[in-house]
Amino acid sequence: MNILITGATGFIGQALVSRLAPEHTLLILTRNPQKAARVLRHPHCSFTDNLDSLSDLNGIDAVINLAGEPIVGKRWSPAQKQRLCHSRWDITQQLAELIRQSDIPPPVFISASAVGFYGIRNTEALTESSIPNPDFAHEICAKWEALALSAANEHTRVCIPRIGIVLGSQGGALAKMLPAFKLGLGGPISDGKQGMSWIHLEDLLSLLEFMLKSPTVAGIYNAVAPGPVSNREFTQTLGQALHRPAIVPAPAWVLNSLLGEQAMLLTKGQYVMPERALAAGFNFRYPRLSEALAAIVQN
Numbered sequence: 001m002n003i004l005i006t007g008a009t010g011f012i013g014q015a016l017v018s019r020l021a022p023e024h025t026l027l028i029l030t031r032n033p034q035k036a037a038r039v040l041r042h043p044h045c046s047f048t049d050n051l052d053s054l055s056d057l058n059g060i061d062a063v064i065n066l067a068g069e070p071i072v073g074k075r076w077s078p079a080q081k082q083r084l085c086h087s088r089w090d091i092t093q094q095l096a097e098l099i100r101q102s103d104i105p106p107p108v109f110i111s112a113s114a115v116g117f118y119g120i121r122n123t124e125a126l127t128e129s130s131i132p133n134p135d136f137a138h139e140i141c142a143k144w145e146a147l148a149l150s151a152a153n154e155h156t157r158v159c160i161p162r163i164g165i166v167l168g169s170q171g172g173a174l175a176k177m178l179p180a181f182k183l184g185l186g187g188p189i190s191d192g193k194q195g196m197s198w199i200h201l202e203d204l205l206s207l208l209e210f211m212l213k214s215p216t217v218a219g220i221y222n223a224v225a226p227g228p229v230s231n232r233e234f235t236q237t238l239g240q241a242l243h244r245p246a247i248v249p250a251p252a253w254v255l256n257s258l259l260g261e262q263a264m265l266l267t268k269g270q271y272v273m274p275e276r277a278l279a280a281g282f283n284f285r286y287p288r289l290s291e292a293l294a295a296i297v298q299n
Contacts, residue, residue, distance in 0.1 A: 001212075002059060004029065006091055007066030007112075009036050011171030012163075012204065016064070017042060019205050027060070029067070029091075051094055056102040062212055063099070065111040065148070067091045071137075072173075076261045081136065088144045096151035110159045110211050111148035115197050115224060117141035117162055120268040123195065125228075127275040128162075128220045136261070145220070152218070159211040161204075161223035164272060168201035169296050178297075181238055187248035192232030194269035197224040200286040200295070210282050221276045226287050228271040234289065241293040
């Protein structure tokens, strides 16, 4: 297959390219093709720094859209909120327009979203049909998804994985947590009751491949393992996997002071279930957190 990928140099993107490159031809959209070529280093990859030269996506068999400014790391000033939104919305809109303009459009368009779509929730189990709670994270995801779904037609199916916390040792939230936990300095955030909807990186890659290859799969899918946990259970399980205590708390007021509105990503959460993925027959290799963390810390 000829696959166009955006966001290929990120944590998920690099792993996905490594998974797909041996069997497919990949066109990577990136701001810096030279740097991307050094990072990815796969012979079946070619690179472009913009889509402006394209009038359609004829000849492309699939599009996987993972682009977006990292949502954590910088305080959510008004300017940063704009960057977070438009780094997702603009490229998704451009891809959807190119698909609509194609005489032979790609059969599948996979465009990422996040469980932030559901907004801040309590302890109820959420599925793809759950009504969201409007907040900034929902605002980003709702328009992001609507732009992608506008590309759907009789020739192109659109799949939207709402991705949870992706667990892997080389990036994402867990990589930031591991140094402190290895020193025995980890612990629950706030009261520890907030939900953490997670997925092992290998299961996420397999789910994206499942979407790529399954002609009946379309629409919204929660890209999370079927075992969401509280933050307290997550930290305890990680401590056990590392054979370290996990009792040093991170008070909510400290995070609110340091991060402002962004702190809600850590102090609040959701318990999200992958109802549609399970119904479609997808099998998780790591359905339980203890197995996922054990596999990661042993590598």
